Amino acid sequence: MVPHPILRTLALAALAAVMLDGCSSRHVQPKLVRLPDQGHGELVVLTRSGPTTYYEGAQGPAGMEYDMARDFADYLGLKLKIKVIARDRGLMRALAAGEGNLVAGLAITSARKQEARFGPPYQVIHEELVYRAGTRKPDNARALIGRPIEVVAGSSAATALARLRPTLPHLAWTDTTHMQADELLFLVWQGLLRFTVADSNVVAVNRRYYPALRVAFTVGPPRALAWAFPKKRDTKLYRAAFRFFAQLRRSGQLADLIARYYGVTRFNYVHIHTYLRRVRVALPLYAPLFRSAGARYHIPWRLLAAVSYQESRWDANAESPTGVQGLMMLTNDTCLSVGVTDRLNPRQSIDGGARYLRALLDALPSDIPQPDRTWMALAAYNIGVNHLEDARWLTREQGANPDRWTDVEQRLPLLEDPWWFRKTRYGYAPGYTAVQYVNRIRVYYRILRHLRQTSGATRSLLFQLSEPAI
Structure with a gap:
């Protein structure tokens, strides 16, 4: 089952960048950095579709990762092409297969660092155990043993639960390959799923529109979000990303983006x-x-x-x-x-x-x-x-x-x-x-x-x- 399409559309539309004409008033505008090895003049960015990454809003493409990718493409003097990969597991495979130049919006994990090199972190998140108000709040991870939990297969949430296995060998959960984190959060809100684990930034966005969601506790240590780049290719793009994010911070645009997508008052x-x-x-x-x-x-x-x-x-x-x-x-x-x-x-x-x-x-x-x-x-x-x-x-x-x-x-x-x-x-x-x-x-x-x-x-x-x- 997937979230009610009307509610999902409303939530995503309400997360669109809040410009009157749908255009940002500030973009990083340095001297263009042209990379001769980028194929047909395109920057191909791999990402998921979702409220914190990329989606089609009422005013066109939106999402924090989309906004940053668009500005990075401008910075490089390239045309942006977004390629949506349906599942978390497929992102790293697509990057290794050369389907894109980078993956946007990934939590840095030990396993992922074996497959790719990560650019500069731009946001710190952690995994959160989410339940619905009106149901019993679990006090800790041990209280989850024998309880139904569902997470996105191959996600950082699944990794966080796996790290608990050595001390909680009987802890079990279901890895889903046909839903994303925001869809699982919707099911928790509807009372159709008891628990899920998701990145804190995703939870924060969805709680605005699914106000009965509650966070019981964090699962695992904090993680940084960053872009992932291929390990065995030219490093020009990788080095350019460090310069781009440095300027994004200095200009205040990174703070603007975080405030725009995560800072508006939550309504019940x-x-x-x-x-x-x-x-x-x-x-x-x-x-x-x-x-x-x-x-x-x-x-x-x-x-x-x-x-x-x-x-x-x-x-x-x-x-x-x-x-x-x-x-x-x-x-x-x-x-x-x-x-x-x-x-x-x-x-x-x-x-x-x-x-x-x-x-x-x-x-x-x-x-x-x-x-x-x-x-x-x-x-x-x-x-x-x-x-x-x-x-x-x-x-x-x-x-x-x-x-x-x-x-x-x-x-x-x-x-x-x-x-x-x-x-x-x-x-x-x-x-x-x-x-x-x-x-x-x-x-x-x-x-x-x-x-x-x-x-x-x-x-x-x-x-x-x-x-x-x-």
Whole structure:
């Protein structure tokens, strides 16, 4: 059995790079390194299909490994070709057979080091034993004896379990050759599989969308992720990879990638299910108004709708304890600045909120690129542009980049700390709340963008999904 295709597609789409136009604002751009021995001008990268590696998202190819491979190909002046290998065991065989120049996204193990040479590590992971909330949590590996466990054959998870055999000779598990780790995690979430072991980065991504997944303990020591290269071929490509990753780190792009694919707030199932229900019931009432305002102020209308859901849950009569009202929850001062006379009028509220967001986007320094510009404007919508500037000042003072959202979002929570906010011009602000605010809007926006790509029948099925039984 494989995961429900609609849920898998939703999860993958929501992991797509969060750029408004589907393009990264920063790529490594050194002098091109041309390698004459690379065949037909192609860099052939072998990898698996999955949320942490490579997949076809709503805006085209996506995945952290894909993004890095694309930039590496640009670095070399070559055309990228991705070749998907269905199973972990097949990756090393394909590399040895000369089917590709490198394998992307492998955990370094002793066995794999016998077959290939590894480039510089770029992420540290470990294997995790995963179970479902509501079932009994195993305290340690000994508690797994006699219990059903399934892992991907030939994976680092299988290797981690094999390392336990000398001390736990009766420990047994099933190696599957027809499913990947994210599919096994889905089965655990559905209550159809009791336990699995998977890489921590894969678990982290899937827990956003399968929130009943729980980690019992780690299995084995930490491992580094790296690219694997053939042992017996020219080392030009191997050496170029070290230079490429060094520059990727220096530029901050590696940190950006990790934050983009692993850093957005995780939502529980009930929250997402409620949102999808509101998309079906409430959004059609206001979608024409969002479209009109989006066209008028040159803002994607689905982004405006996502902001409105975060603000009011698309309730035109919403009112907060502080007195802000309406679909876009505008203050009296904001209403005066954007010409809104009736905050509870849906047309006026949406137009006023869009006009205000446009003003924030335009007010930010011109050096801030997209998509960082949009995320910062959303933070300013929540806590005000002055507090955002305080956070950008703190970012600059700490030697980070005030034009990069991943750097600024780390400093926004400092506006709640007296040690830091007393140094700023405008003082205290709920900075952590602002980070959550932006991240939630990003998730809502991604889902709306994905739903645009699906058929009416698919959307209907997605809206009807119910929580799996324990």
